[in-house]
Amino acid sequence: MRGHLGTRIAQIIPTLILVSILVFCLQQLMPGDPALVMAGEERGDPQVLAQIRAELWLDRSLPVQYLHWMGNVLQGNLGFSWRIRQPVAQLVLQKLPVTLQLGTMAFGIAVLIGVPAGIIAAVYRNRFLDYVANAVGLAGLSTPNFWLGIMLILLISVQLGWLPPSGYVPLTEDWRQSLATTIMPAFVLGNAIAAILMRHTRSAMLTSLDQDYVRTARAKGLREFVVVIRHALRNALIPVVTLGALELGTLFSGAVLTEQVFSIPGFGKMVVDAVFNRDYPVVQGVVLVTAFLYVMLNLLADVLYVVINPRLRAA
């Protein structure tokens, strides 16, 4: 096991380097001259453009630009946002708690709805509750986030006036206000993932409920609840954990549409703004950080497998 984890950790660095090179090359393929965008309505002056290119190293070759950037990253400097002239690291640190909070809440909601719904659907296979859970799950999957978001704003904020329609307040500043501003977007995000988790939990549970050890457990006279939760669910959780880690990683890389609708200043909004404004250092910084989060979450999933299934400890 330790060896396995060691290999996974050693894979992180080449993965991140590969991601950074890929991002660097891909954004060169984007049409649209960063200098023209930076210059805004002052773009008519060729002197201004030349000056911007020189200042941002845009007049150097691609490998030189990359090495310059990578050199800084290795010294802990993610560079400066071209557009708002703030250090990228500072921007990332500003947005990270927002994205982590929203992602965690959304994931919490997804797990709280999705896993029990999946268990119930599997236990009551092909009966009324199963159909209800499936219908609700399908509705959750097929409802577009931005539509659900705007509907919730119109109903809960504008009509009923219960929750603020958008904006964000940090947890540290006022936790109630913070929850008030994030509960709707977290529900919108969590709702879609709950549906996915529900479907996977249901099919994994169906498989494990058919296994011999479940029959044995029942034959031993264990209560049905214990059979389902301790014996069947535990074995069904492996694929659910894998999927959960991937979904959580996606949540942490920012939820563009939902953040947009609820004006949550997280990663998604920042990276979209940065792409449209050709603010390359911000794009690179955010992608690097999210790639790191992704890798770490997958590592965490590996550890969880072992916790759930002791047989893997020997491997």
Place this chain on the structure above:
Amino acid sequence: MIRRLLLAAACVLTTALPASAQTLRIALRQDLDVLDPTLATTYVGRIVFAGLCDKLFDIDDKLNIVPQLATGYEWSDDRTLVINLRQGVKFHDGEPFDAAAVKYSLERHLTMQGSFRKSEISSIDHIEVVDPATVRVALKTPSGAFLAQLTDRSGMIYPPKATEAAGKDFALHPVCSGPFKFVERVPQDHVTLERFADYWDAKSIHFDRVVYQVFLDSSVRLANLKAGTSDITEFIAPTDVAAVKSDPKLKLVVSDALGYASINNNVGNGPRSNTPYGKNPLVRQAFDAAIDRAALVEVVFNGMYAPSVQPVSASSPFYDHALKPPPRDIDKAKALLKQAGVTLPVKLELLTPNQPDQLQAAEVLQSMVAEAGFELRIQAMEFASSLQAQTRGEYELYLIGWSGRVDVDGNTYQFLHTGQGNNAVGYSNPTVDKLLDEGRGLTDLPKRQAIYNQVWPELRRDLPITYLYNARNIVAMTAKLNGFRPIPDGMIRLQGLEMAK
């Protein structure tokens, strides 16, 4: 039961909603760029500067230039501007405002690396401090447009000591002399300012804090206004106007803006201008005759904008009220095409940024000109890419807007004068060049008006740019907010704004 539970939960969460009457919350349609007037380029950034940084001059609703940090000015000859300065003004850091600060700031705008103000005030030769309350600005050439530049970011004045000390980091904590001082900024989200106690015009300020909120989506902007989490929004979509009007808690203020929307015709920028449309003005005139500007504005913008064939709006003294948009005339369009001797249909490609209203406008145009014999293909492109395509001449027609400048020169010279960087249509007409040069060199208003009244007919004939409409500032706010003054530049001036009890 569930309903009651939900309500209870919501109550717990909402009791802490910020509802303090002392805070003014202003919704912006876009995130701003760098918070340094020398380096900034965005429109919404200027709205924040209106709270943060006072300028030498301001404009009123008729576009007259009025004093702000200056108390008056005088041209001692056509190249020398003497500016008298307000006394007793302090910067946010306590430094006194004086002639030395004005000289320092203008020189920073002129010489700082990356300055976007350089080209606006490049006519400055040098600046002299006459005494602490007077500066003399010597220009290289006479300039009728110069004073108007000092009503915007080029006229914003910095405290020399604090600015020098901050160096490149000025934008992280900007210091000026406006009614509010900087507290914090969360990019993509908000900027917070708090009242500056020593403001020279403190009695006109009735809020303790101002929060500028960023809401990119127009329906989200409207929802916040309706829910009372924004007090005023600098712009709402024309299609949301009805929703504001029907809400008794809100009010709407509509006024002429400075900018315009147009089709930029590639008449001489690279090989793609070598089309009958690019080379023969008759074909462009036929296209123009086939457009119904009033219908376009009605369909796409609920009739909120003003159909126009001029690059300045009716608020400008240079607007020619006799030059009205011609009615749509398909017969004339067909006759012109016949006269031009082109084969029908005339195939054209219209480039447009992929924003919903622009696309809709493009589609309306497409069907209008089809009747005259044009086959218009629409190419929607993300904004930055479309801009680059225009600059490189990789387009035939480009549908785009210009936010507009106070002086007519800022809406014309750079787009129409031969060889200017923003002249991406590749237009070159010696008569127009001469007139534009003359117009920018004069300071006498009637003489200048006469000059520009000669420019408009030239543009109507050549049609390097087919002007479509002048935009309007559509500002919506809570009905309780009093004292809002609509000024064509669209800025929200905080002086005089007050919340009714």
